[in-house]
Amino acid sequence: MAKGLQKAKIVITGKNGQLAKEFTRILSKMGIEHFAFKKEELDITNVDRVWSVMKEIKPDFVINCAAYNMVDKAEEERDMAFLVNAKAVKTLAEVCSESGAKLVHYSTDYVFGGEKSKPYIEEDNPSPINYYGKTKLLGEMYLKENLNNFLLFRVSWLYGKGRNNFIYKFLNWAKENRELKVSENEVSVPTWAKRVAEVSLKAMEQGLKGLYHLTNSGYASRYEFALKIKEILNLQNSIKPVNSSIFNLKARRPEFSAMDNSKISTELNFSIPHWDYDIKEYLRELK
Numbered sequence: 001m002a003k004g005l006q007k008a009k010i011v012i013t014g015k016n017g018q019l020a021k022e023f024t025r026i027l028s029k030m031g032i033e034h035f036a037f038k039k040e041e042l043d044i045t046n047v048d049r050v051w052s053v054m055k056e057i058k059p060d061f062v063i064n065c066a067a068y069n070m071v072d073k074a075e076e077e078r079d080m081a082f083l084v085n086a087k088a089v090k091t092l093a094e095v096c097s098e099s100g101a102k103l104v105h106y107s108t109d110y111v112f113g114g115e116k117s118k119p120y121i122e123e124d125n126p127s128p129i130n131y132y133g134k135t136k137l138l139g140e141m142y143l144k145e146n147l148n149n150f151l152l153f154r155v156s157w158l159y160g161k162g163r164n165n166f167i168y169k170f171l172n173w174a175k176e177n178r179e180l181k182v183s184e185n186e187v188s189v190p191t192w193a194k195r196v197a198e199v200s201l202k203a204m205e206q207g208l209k210g211l212y213h214l215t216n217s218g219y220a221s222r223y224e225f226a227l228k229i230k231e232i233l234n235l236q237n238s239i240k241p242v243n244s245s246i247f248n249l250k251a252r253r254p255e256f257s258a259m260d261n262s263k264i265s266t267e268l269n270f271s272i273p274h275w276d277y278d279i280k281e282y283l284r285e286l287k
């Protein structure tokens, strides 16, 4: 690890989330000074609190793992989704611009509308089709307008230690139902939070800036994702491919929102493992 990052002071928001947990675990292991705050300790929508914490700690990096991630609920709780995913990012960008800290922020494949048939690259135009995606895109815009020194990573279908992910939900359904219906018309990249944290730290260490798509390699439908989990864990459930319209979800999802990770892989000279490799690693760790 470069001397710069080893000596850095890092603030992490959204401490109880799956990505933040990976950062705190890795940074503790590496002995890097970091201050992780859960929502109750640092609500990023509280402008005064954000300014006072940053003034007190004077971090070199702020890693914003806090987000409003409930895609369906966001259609109803629009104000809250906007405050957390957009307005608070503006506050963080303003604070970092004033203090000189680098802001590392996360966005989503749901900024895309799903009209492409091959993975989205950073130059593609976003066109979100749900409110969550719209708020995350606004967050990206506020970040770019208010700060130069940032790393903005778009990630997709994140899983890790936590409940807000497909693997956790799928394993719970599998305990209760013999036959499971999983959509075959949603395609993206299942991505391990641990891998995102590791690659983010490499990018921070090497002084990268700007927008990157950060996912595992390859892509899959939810159905293929489920089949892979079943295969690895040798589950006896039967899995039926269905069209997602049968679930009557409040928010629309893009049919194809896989992203291409070539830009970050090339700049870091690092090949990010295929999604099915990392799922095996994750499930092995989970056991």
Ligand SMILES: NC(=O)c1ccc[n+]([C@@H]2O[C@H](COP(=O)([O-])OP(=O)(O)OC[C@H]3O[C@@H](n4cnc5c(N)ncnc54)[C@H](OP(=O)(O)O)[C@@H]3O)[C@@H](O)[C@H]2O)c1
Pocket (backbone or CB within 6 Å): 013, 014, 015, 016, 017, 018, 019, 020, 038, 039, 042, 043, 044, 045, 064, 065, 066, 067, 068, 069, 084, 106, 107, 108, 109, 155, 156, 157, 158, 159, 162, 164, 165
């Ligand atoms: N999960 C995915 O599949 C996925 C996909 C694409 C992009 N992303 C993006 O990746 C990043 C990391 O996601 P994740 O999966 O690690 O999220 P997560 O597990 O849902 O964690 C988000 C954390 O943010 C906290 N939080 C919510 N509102 C807050 C506020 N006002 N102030 C401070 N903390 C607040 C939450 O606390 P409470 O739980 O107490 O509310 C939660 O601990 C996010 O930017 C997310 O939008 C995630």
